[in-house]
Amino acid sequence: MDTAKVVGKPAFASFIERQAEEVSVVAPVARAAGEFSYGEVQDASSLEEEEYIPTLSSPKKYLLPPQEALFRFSSPADSAVHEGEELEYTADVEQKRRILLAVRPCDIAAIHRMDQVFSDTEPDPHYLARRRAAIIIGLDCLEPCDELAFCAAVGTSDADEGFDLLLTDLGEDWLVRVGTDQGAELLEECQEIRDATEQDLQRLKDVVQAKEKVFRKCQERLDFPGEDIPEVLEGSEDSPVWDEYGDRCLGCGRCNLVCPTCFCFDVEDTVSLDLKEGERTRRWDGCTLLEFAAVAGGENFRRERSDRLRHMFLHKGKYGPERYGDLYCIGCGRCARTCLAGIDHPEVYNALMRHRDKGDDHG
Amino acid sequence: MTRSEHHAKSLYVPESAEIVDRKTMTNDETWYHLRFKSGRTLGHEPGQFVQVSIPGVGEAPISITSPPSMTDGFELCIRHVGNVTNAIRQLGKGNVVGIRGPFGTSFDLAAVRGYDILFVAGGLGLVPLRPVIHTALEERDQYGRIIIFYGTRSPDTVLYREDLKKWQSDPSVDCHITVDLADDTWRGHVGLVTELFHLVSMDGENTGAFICGPDIMFRFVLAEARAIGISDDMVFLSLERRMKCGVGKCGHCQEGPFFVCRDGPCFSYDQLQETLQREWTE
Ligand SMILES: Cc1cc2nc3c(=O)[nH]c(=O)nc-3n(C[C@H](O)[C@H](O)[C@H](O)COP(=O)(O)OP(=O)(O)OC[C@H]3O[C@@H](n4cnc5c(N)ncnc54)[C@H](O)[C@@H]3O)c2cc1C
Ligand code: SF4
Ligand code: SF4
Numbered sequence: 001m002d003t004a005k006v007v008g009k010p011a012f013a014s015f016i017e018r019q020a021e022e023v024s025v026v027a028p029v030a031r032a033a034g035e036f037s038y039g040e041v042q043d044a045s046s047l048e049e050e051e052y053i054p055t056l057s058s059p060k061k062y063l064l065p066p067q068e069a070l071f072r073f074s075s076p077a078d079s080a081v082h083e084g085e086e087l088e089y090t091a092d093v094e095q096k097r098r099i100l101l102a103v104r105p106c107d108i109a110a111i112h113r114m115d116q117v118f119s120d121t122e123p124d125p126h127y128l129a130r131r132r133a134a135i136i137i138g139l140d141c142l143e144p145c146d147e148l149a150f151c152a153a154v155g156t157s158d159a160d161e162g163f164d165l166l167l168t169d170l171g172e173d174w175l176v177r178v179g180t181d182q183g184a185e186l187l188e189e190c191q192e193i194r195d196a197t198e199q200d201l202q203r204l205k206d207v208v209q210a211k212e213k214v215f216r217k218c219q220e221r222l223d224f225p226g227e228d229i230p231e232v233l234e235g236s237e238d239s240p241v242w243d244e245y246g247d248r249c250l251g252c253g254r255c256n257l258v259c260p261t262c263f264c265f266d267v268e269d270t271v272s273l274d275l276k277e278g279e280r281t282r283r284w285d286g287c288t289l290l291e292f293a294a295v296a297g298g299e300n301f302r303r304e305r306s307d308r309l310r311h312m313f314l315h316k317g318k319y320g321p322e323r324y325g326d327l328y329c330i331g332c333g334r335c336a337r338t339c340l341a342g343i344d345h346p347e348v349y350n351a352l353m354r355h356r357d358k359g360d361d362h363g
Numbered sequence: 364m365t366r367s368e369h370h371a372k373s374l375y376v377p378e379s380a381e382i383v384d385r386k387t388m389t390n391d392e393t394w395y396h397l398r399f400k401s402g403r404t405l406g407h408e409p410g411q412f413v414q415v416s417i418p419g420v421g422e423a424p425i426s427i428t429s430p431p432s433m434t435d436g437f438e439l440c441i442r443h444v445g446n447v448t449n450a451i452r453q454l455g456k457g458n459v460v461g462i463r464g465p466f467g468t469s470f471d472l473a474a475v476r477g478y479d480i481l482f483v484a485g486g487l488g489l490v491p492l493r494p495v496i497h498t499a500l501e502e503r504d505q506y507g508r509i510i511i512f513y514g515t516r517s518p519d520t521v522l523y524r525e526d527l528k529k530w531q532s533d534p535s536v537d538c539h540i541t542v543d544l545a546d547d548t549w550r551g552h553v554g555l556v557t558e559l560f561h562l563v564s565m566d567g568e569n570t571g572a573f574i575c576g577p578d579i580m581f582r583f584v585l586a587e588a589r590a591i592g593i594s595d596d597m598v599f600l601s602l603e604r605r606m607k608c609g610v611g612k613c614g615h616c617q618e619g620p621f622f623v624c625r626d627g628p629c630f631s632y633d634q635l636q637e638t639l640q641r642e643w644t645e
Contacts, residue, residue, distance in 0.1 A: 073418040081418045082417050084453075091373035122610040238641075267421070275419065
């Protein structure tokens with residue numbers, strides 16, 4: 001294993017408080033009963049939250065903000081920006097140091113997937129600058145959040161990589177797993193910290209082992225092993241399941257907005273009132289929205305809600321894994337919690353599986 | 364500023380290119396000759412596209428219509444249909460637009476070396492095929508017969524008249540044009556582009572095809588290509604999908620597992636089989 005340390009909870013809390021004086025620290029904060037969202041914090045109280053369920057919006061927003069300027073343009077001449085004079089372009093890439101605290105294993109897995117997408121082929125400088133400036137202090141989950149989470153079914157309830165530091169609750173102490181050099185460096189500023197002993201590691205092992213039992217129900221939300229999702233989707237294109245759920249789907253795009261692995265964006269230009277400067281902005285977009293694949297001339301390549309819902313599932317469960325080797329659904333259940341039609345992804349996967357089996361019986 | 368400096372700043376920042384010439388081609392389409400202010404050559408392959416920016420209005424993917432052998436700038440042919448494509452219509456010689464690219468895959472001419480080539484263009488589909496045709500003609504001895512089928516709505520929508528005239532009078536090229544709706548001036552064929560398949564006898568097994576046109580055309584042309592025995596891996600097509608970023612990030616152009624801007628726009632029929640079939644059966 002990577003190196004491990006042990007620190008008393010009060011000492012770690014004061015370490016976080018000191019960090020918060022210097023850099024931005026963000027963590028899940030309770031907004032109302034059973035409702036959390038990521039926001040700036042000054043202390044480590046988010047680590048002690050007992051009733052946690054995944055934040056409405058994921059920590060993705062700190063790496064890919066809901067809206068951001070890609071660049072600005074201005075006309076040095078006495079003309080409007082669109083009138084064909086040569087323009088000046090400036091692109092600022094934000095590199096603000098930020099600690100993402102209490103990131104749960106599912107969201108750590110989601111960030112790993114976003115990293116894959118934004119460093120693929122043509123790396124995205126905006127995302128990568130924010131990512132490089134971010135420090136991830138993960139927090140292991142010792143029990144599932146609620147009955148909608150299915151992280152254990154898709155293999156994201158334990159984090160093995162993708163964090164700088166990962167905390168596991170040992171009662172009075174935190175066991176801190178160090179995932180990167182950056183994490184190790186940061187820990188040098190933490191006082192009263194010591195190397196983990198054999199005994200500590202045994203305690204960690206016990207805690208992790210106990211998880212297996214506690215997460216069994218969460219794992220059983222899917223009737224088959226998560227790694228079979230691509231196979232279940234294979235050849236499912238014509239399944240009646242898509243019509244059934246497509247009928248229920250409102251095509252509202254809320255699931256896309258809350259999903260920690262949805263990365264699609266729209267691009268729009270805005271200009272100042274005197275038309276002499278402006279910026280090109282990108283904004284989160286969603287593949288379940290009607291206009292997503294529409295082009296000039298009236299053609300729409302996924303006109304039906306069922307086409308778009310199916311595309312979302314195929315992207316998460318088949319195309320993503322085919323390209324990157326990982327499922328692009330990390331089982332956080334955010335989409336189901338927010339969906340007005342009550343569409344729950346494991347339920348859809350199970351229905352596809354049942355229909356597939358039925359199909360097999362017939363022939 | 365050089366492209367690499369731009370790149371370090373943002374993948375999304377365009378480079379300035381000057382309109383050195385423009386010509387009205389039809390009521391709806393204009394031809395542009397552009398040159399980068401920095402002096403760099405575009406360095407593209409036939410079938411690739413650029414993102415054309417009118418800052419303040421937006422960006423649109425447009426195929427490069429000049430062959431790579433043309434190094435003094437590059438050419439585009441733009442149909443004015445919406446925000447960006449109408450904004451560029453207001454610009455003239457000496458004006459500057461933003462360009463990113465070249466992006467995407469190119470048409471695989473190497474795959475058809477030694478074969479007969481069939482080009483099938485519908486409407487604006489001639490735009491991305493033109494650089495492939497030019498390149499094939501520049502290395503004429505590498506290929507067998509060169510057959511061109513071009514179909515368009517009506518005589519006044521015919522693009523690249525000079526090219527077509529040249530190809531029609533070139534004894535080493537078999538070029539056929541058809542219109543859906545003729546007028547008094549039209550002496551040529553009338554009907555759908557698929558009908559041209561019945562005018563020319565072809566040796567399908569020794570032919571590679573390059574096809575571009577509206578989605579509806581693909582279905583029928585691909586069926587004809589199969590019927591004359593061209594194998595699916597020797598059929599190449601270029602797809603048009605909604606695109607915002609052009610670099611495989613914004614997600615709009617996804618077609619099945621592919622990002623059309625990055626994995627396409629040029630594909631072999633082989634690659635697309637499953638995906639297109641599904642779309643057509645819906
Ligand atoms: C690879 C490729 C090559 C193309 N080559 C050419 C060409 O050589 N000549 C030509 O005239 N047209 C070409 N098109 C189509 C052209 O991109 C659209 O007509 C153009 O984007 C419309 O933009 P607009 O702002 O004028 O229209 P609006 O309807 O105002 O478009 C708004 C936005 O919708 C999106 N959009 C709308 N229609 C399309 C579309 N058909 N394709 C992609 N995105 C779209 C764009 O992101 C655009 O910014 C090509 C498209 C693709 C994908
Ligand atoms: S699945 Fe639910 S949240 Fe997503 S678009 Fe459909 S109705 Fe909206
Ligand atoms: S699809 Fe739903 S459950 Fe899966 S990662 Fe996205 S929001 Fe979470």
